[in-house]
Amino acid sequence: MTATAENPLQTGLRQKVLVLYLASSALDARTVGWSEYDGTGATHPTTGDGDEPPYATGLDALKDGWRLFQASQLNPPYPGHEYDTSFLKHEFFFEKLV
Template sequence: MTATTPAPATTTVRQQVLVLYLGTSALDSEVIGWACYDGTGRTARTTGDGEEPPYPTGLAALRDGWRLIQASQLIPPYPGHEYDVSFLKHEFLFEQLVTP
């Protein structure tokens, strides 16, 4: 008689991505822009679809279980361009792995 091992249960894991633009390069600074993407398909959020950010700071997202996977590189402005308006440069990318 041979023992059989049951096949492992497959758990589908999906990624949720949160992009936060902060006022400075510090994770505890204020969120000034954001975008959320849900790989589970449960929600269909888009950039700018709400008045309030999902978190007040990047640190709050970490405390809620989001994993930081990328922070923007700090590049000093070119001389004479310190006050130019351009893209939001303090971008932080977070992820959560969830089961749908």
């Protein structure tokens, strides 16, 4: 491993994390919820601090340089529970090193 891979603090890189909840499991589905976290300390976003999502779709985030590193597992609903409401299940985690 290089010194950079072992200790990103030496390079000055910090991680920003973006969580998008999409209308379906497709990355080009519309964003219905989101959270942002800024490891650089330059901004202090909080959940619900805006009316418009940072990206209309997950694909738009990819096009802007965010790297997808996790998507939620797809689990079918139990029979008879297809219309229950619960958590937002199409969750995608993105990161950007700045």
